Amino acid sequence: MEEVLFKKNKKKRQTVKLLKNMSYPTYQVYGTIENTKINPDDAFKMAILETMSWLKSRFREIDFPEELDYPEPENYRDVSIEDFKSIHIREGYVLDISFIEDLRIWTLRLIEPDLGPEPGKEIQSRNPIPGRIFETNIGFIIYNGKVECGFKTICSEPVGTKARAEVFRPAVVKAIVRNPLLGLRQELPIVEEAMILNNKKQIKEIEDYIKNPKSQMPIVIISKAIPNVDIESIYREMFEENRPFTNPKDIIPSKKITVETDIVPKIPFFADNIIKYKMGYAQFALLEYDRVEDYNKILGKKYEISPGDTIIICPSKLNQESRLFKKDYIISNSKKFEKELDSIIENYPRGKVMDFGNVSFFTEARLYEYNRALELSNSKEDIANNMQKKLDATVEKYESEINELKSKIEEKHLLNTKYRNIIEELKTELSQKDNYWEEKISKLENNFKVEIDELNEEIRRKDILLNRPRKPEDIPNWAEEYFNDKLLFHTRAVNEISKVNLGEIDMDLICDAIEFLACEYRDEVFGYITVEERHRICAKKYGRPFDVGGSGDKSIEAYPREYKIKYGKGYTGKPKEVLLNMHLKVGISKGNLIRIYFHIDKEKELLVIGSLPYHLKTSSDKK
Known part of the structure; x- marks a missing residue:
């Protein structure tokens, strides 16, 4: 009897479902210190101390970490630049500070859950939203003798959240504006x-x-x-x-x-x-x-x-x-x-893409730190450790950017729907009007399509960067996944790159070079873009040019086997030999030297990579 009752009263339990989150900026502002008479280092110190004073007020009901206890801003002369340190604290909230002394970069990131617009009150204008997290980013840099300041709050919340997050301005902005030795300027x-x-x-x-x-x-x-x-x-x-x-x-x-x-x-x-x-x-x-x-x-x-x-x-x-x-x-x-x-x-600042000048926020500053550590690494273990940290920081940076872009696309879709409805109303109301309105409507639709296409292309680019290989042997698979209709790795090239050890080549540089060949160079070769467009895209996308030219007739004549691969079939139906008569070159010294030899398949509009990443023998080697 007891067993029967137990079964009857037993409640069915359900697992908690996972929710997809979206991220978007709320408050954000960029400016420079208005008072140009004060020494930039002193202004830099004072801006940091104003931030630490604001942070101290946020800690008023909990213990204030000793490592954050700096003098008040008016006592900035008691602090030297060397006193600032990078810090990581995780105590229910997450506080990260990154400081790069020689570059005069200081950034803070504070991650905390939503406690409602009036924390501490029993009844608030709205209840805290479960799953909503706020990330406050503050950054300062001295650049060309001026202190640049950036403030950006990012809200991450479950998709479909109806209650909008307030666009709160961090009190430190007001403190810097009111400080007679600082002030803030944004063109005015x-x-x-x-x-x-x-x-x-x-x-x-x-x-x-x-x-x-x-x-x-x-x-x-x-x-x-x-x-x-x-x-x-x-x-x-x-x-x-x-x-x-x-x-x-x-x-x-x-x-x-x-x-x-x-x-x-x-x-x-x-x-x-x-x-x-x-x-x-x-x-x-x-x-x-x-x-x-x-x-x-x-x-x-x-x-x-x-x-x-x-x-x-x-x-x-x-x-x-x-x-x-x-x-x-x-x-x-x-x-x-x-x-x-x-x-x-x-x-107004919600969801917009703002320009923060030369200011770096925490994820970017941490990348600088890891790059610096990588340059100073001596042992293989240190190199591998710092490389992993750099990769993790890169992933975090691009994940954050992708989330913001996805949120931007979602907003664009909502706007698109809104304007499409307006367009339909206009079409009905103005059906008897002349073609002027038709052209206006078409232009509006095209503008939205162009914006969505551009945002989709940005997301694809971030996805390519986010999934870049970490080991040389993984490069062919990565290229096949993202560029399979534009670029092909020959078996010889696959074998050569698989023998390259991690650390022998700059992975970011060789991936940039392969992406350049597959996209900008190929498009220019087959007439989809001009040379000028290739240079402009290359400068914006990679921050550098790439040198592509012929492999050299004399070198091919001196070492023909080096510069030939079997690709495709001849008129007899057997594999035919083709020349690797083109190559991309970067650097001349070991450590930053990269060579990629390839054949151009004009019929299929493909680039066929036959050898990389080292220099093949040249005619000068016989002298």
């Missing part, structure tokens, strides 16, 4: 007050900022207006003051009248709070009432405003539409307007 000074536009020169600066390709923050321009005054209320006040001597019928108009008077121009909403609290999200400017005409002449119809209007203008490089709020809307919907303005500004 980043400050907690609005610029005043009361002359043409200042308005021209705004135009230059909008057009500047280095500008990455939106600018909010708030124009002043003369308030409307209720004349009837003024007359009533006059009547009350003069009673009982005045007849109200003589002074109060039959209808309510409003006129613009010579009262001091004002902005039609309380802007001080949003200007102060959204510092570091956007730039702000107050346009004087009597300068509206100058503004419209300089900035043109695209950004035209009237007294009392507010416009949000995005930098031209981001190709994002501006947003205009008219004075009447602002006055009649004041609370709604302020919420809209606050939301647009706060969410």
Whole structure:
């Protein structure tokens, strides 16, 4: 009986399902230290100490690690550059600091779970999201005598999460802006007050900022207006003051009248709070009432405003539409307007691809460290150990970039769907219109397709890099997987590369060279791209050129067996010999020397690699 009851009450347990995560940036800003009079090393130290002071405030309810206990920023003279160290702490949170002294690179990465927008409170505006993780990245570098600063928060969360992550600005940004010896600049000074536009020169600066390709923050321009005054209320006040001597019928108009008077121009909403609290999200400017005409002449119809209007203008490089709020809307919907303005500004950096100049964040800085350690390694064991660390760091870097690109593609797909719906509505509404709208629609669709194709190509490139072989013998399989319709490894080449030991060649360099041959060089040989396009792509993709030329008739004549492989079939049906009459060359000294000899199959549009990675015998060897 007991056994029967047990079986009846036994509950069926289910395994916890795995969730796919997506990553995207929330808050991000790049700038340089505004105060150029202070010594760059001192500014660098002070920026780090401001960060450590902010970090100390984050640790206020738990023990602060001793290795992070530095003086306050005002005592920066008590600290030397050598006092900063690389650190790794894992205590429920993960804190990593990488410091490369001679390059003056300092980076911090703090990884922590989502605790909600108001940690510590029993009731918050939203509950913490299970599986959501925030990664705060801060980086400083001295480059060309200037201290560059980068701040980037990345949110990782399960796909399908509905509650959006807030775009919080780390308090250290405000601390650096407020520090009189530092300050922050992003083409314009980043400050907690609005610029005043009361002359043409200042308005021209705004135009230059909008057009500047280095500008990455939106600018909010708030124009002043003369308030409307209720004349009837003024007359009533006059009547009350003069009673009982005045007849109200003589002074109060039959209808309510409003006129613009010579009262001091004002902005039609309380802007001080949003200007102060959204510092570091956007730039702000107050346009004087009597300068509206100058503004419209300089900035043109695209950004035209009237007294009392507010416009949000995005930098031209981001190709994002501006947003205009008219004075009447602002006055009649004041609370709604302020919420809209606050939301647009706060969410502007979310998901965007920002340029951080020369700033490196933690994963990139760690790669620098491992490269340096690899250069200084002496033993095989040290080389192998540091090579593994470098590979792990490379994988982490590219995984992070791939996740961001995937998130970007997902956003593009959502936008694509949105605009396709709009397009369909336009097609229905404007079916009787001329071809102008049809061309507009087609262009919009093509632009989205081009953007998606470019993002897909970027992901494929990251995938190629992420799966690059770690050992020479794995190179042929890697090339077959990614370039099988463009490039072929001959049996001889497979045998030769399999005999090469790890450490004898630069794996990144030889993989770059093979990818170059399979993609840019092949496409140029068969007329898909021009020589100029090949050079441009090569410089951007590999950061260097590659030298490809003939193997040399004299060398082939002197050592014909060295330069021949059996490939394809002749007219008799038997394998025929073809010449390895082309080769790619890199370097001249052992350690960085690479040679790749190949044959061009014009019929199949293939490159056939016959020998690598060493130099074949040449005519000069017989002398």
